[in-house]
Amino acid sequence: SGRALLGFSSVFTAPPPAAGPYAYMAGVAGVTLVKQDFNNIDPTPDGLAIGVNDTLDVSYWHQYFSSYPSFLKVLGYVSGTANAAALGGSHISIPITCPNPVAVPCPTTISLTGQVFNAGCQLLTVTWKVDGVPVQTNLVPANTPNASLTMTRYYVSGNHTVTLTASDGVLSPSCNTAANVGAIPLAVSCPASIVTNTTPGQCTAVVTYNVTASKDCVAVTNVVCNPLSGYTFPKGVTTVTCTADDGAGHTANCSFNVTVIDAQAPAFVCPANIVTNPPPGIFQVPVNFAIPTPTDNCPGVSMVCTPASGSMFSDGATLVTCKATDAAGNTNLCIFVVTVNTTNATISPLIAQTKCQGETAVFSTVPSGPGPFTFAWRLDSNPVGTNGPALAIATGSLSIGNHSVQVSMTNGNSVVSSTATLTVGSLTSATPLTNLTRCVCESAVFATTPIGTGPFSFLWLKDGQVLPNQSSNSLTLQSLKTASAGTYSVVVAGTCNRVTNSATLTLEGSDNPTSPLVLTNEAYLPINDFGPATPYPSVINVKCISGTIRKLTVTLYSLTHTFPGDIDLLLVGPNGQALKLMSDAGNYFEAEDATLTFDDDAADFLPQVTGIVTGTFKPTDYEEFDSFDNPAPSPPYTNRLSAFIGSGLNGNWSLYVMDDETLDAGSIGHGWSLRFDWDITHPQLRSPLKLGDGRYQFTLSGEVGRTHVIQRSTNLQNWISVSTNTLTGTNLIYVEPSATNASPGYYRALCCP
Structure with a gap:
């Protein structure tokens, strides 16, 4: 039903002031419960008597006030009177909720709010204290379930304890909270460094600035800077230092730079243009002019004119540039013209040309000076062309190589000439x-x-x-x-x-060949009656394999013959070894689609008088005196594949197949293969020798016919290939191509692959 059981108990420890009977009163949250709330328990004097040290138990249900403070009082009275006196019982608690702690950076006014719960019948007195000193009192009436109380005051810097106490004359519960006010030390704030230009016409600049200081969030006005704001700062960098004083013995400092830049260019008056007329026959004359005097807002300015005054000037107009530069690198320049008027003629030089045979070359010159002009052209010292400043030459009739082109010009007073080379080339x-x-x-x-x-x-x-x-x-x-x-x-x-x-x-070949290696000639090989097979021999060519044979096996695929005893097989290696694989085996029993592998380690030979079937067999020769048609080599022949161990793989491996009797034929239907197990011989570099010219010599040892790479390093980490060699003998002498100054120097030899 959502109700809760509340129980009350009171023990009297002193005699009541008068003889009973007594009555009781119970309540919740300061509200006295009337008769009907007690489930017929009679709160009147009739029928209830409590004596000294007696215990009164009162139980009742109530669905509304189950979570509120409750109380029980016992009332004594005199019979026949309506007055009752409270004798004792359980007392009401006083819940207090303290304000939340407060922290602020600067001294200020702070308002704190707490809560007091007065469920009793008494007036509560609430006292506020700051650091133990009472600062405010509030009164909370009886039966006030939730009273919010606020205390407002100004707090100085420091950590303060605020105490809230509520008293009804019997109980005085209290709680504490904190009001912390920060203490901001004295601080002074300078501006960022200031960069400004000089005042026009001055080598200084007036600079103003603003510096502020504060303590405990309050501005401090006693700030002194050196130099002062508004000071006339010289060109360059000046450091300003500022000090703030709070009058209580505390100071703070800051500083910043003021940079004054000279950005004003020097000024001067440019000389006027100059014209001079030298006498006839004079091609160059010295020309003097007054060098401008520059002015600037700061000292240290220089002036340079190019060409300099007094230089030799040739015929025509020449630009003279005068440039003033001050100590800050600011520049100013001007240009004027010196003109030399002569009666002499000049021409621009001819420019050498290269043309392919059949193209046209055009040479030209530009005359200057007083005219009129007359031109004469020569090609390889022979007169050519017409009277003019340009000459076109067709190269189709000229020989391959260099030819001389010359032009001469006169204006009646002087003769000038220029020569250039015409190169006639052929197609590449x-x-x-x-x-x-x-x-x-x-x-x-x-x-x-x-x-x-x-x-x-x-x-x-x-x-x-x-x-x-x-x-x-x-x-x-x-x-x-x-x-x-x-x-x-x-x-x-x-x-x-x-x-x-x-x-x-x-x-x-392969970058990384591996052992074993299997190579196959898959061509169909017909075995002709009483003669060699076609082709004769069948060949497997081995290339690009470095190493020596550790083991060799041979396989024939799909051997078919009506009388296999007629078959003779001879394997010839690239180094001339000849092995009779099979001779006179299988007699007259027809062989059909048999795959035969020849291996020295096989358990058995091919049968002589029984049929041949698929399997692995030792090389088998039942007729020692067999011979093979040319170009097969002549006997003797070996009958062990081990004869090839230790030799190289590369070259032609030839299989000679013969039928040595009439009336029967056959074939090797799917060709044959070679399986090589092979070993790598690791190279060595040895016997280093320093030669008289500073180069080093080494001996390279390795496998004949195999490619080896020699590499060099200075740190044993990064290697550079310097030589690739295929050994034709067991040793090779390697000499550095040039003396190396790098130290240290390390060499190594690698097999490839």
């Missing part, structure tokens, strides 16, 4: 590049020879992209990788034109 061509096929890690060189009139320039490209730092007529590629394959082009530019030649680089 270049020898073609050669397509190359290389193994991985080898080197490749493309080269061309230009033909025609130089100078020549060369630009190399790979797949259309320019190769940097390649400008000679040859391109060397070292330590080739599969990515090096592509189309290489060279653009050859001569005097007259440019041509482009291209070639391809094909790479064979």
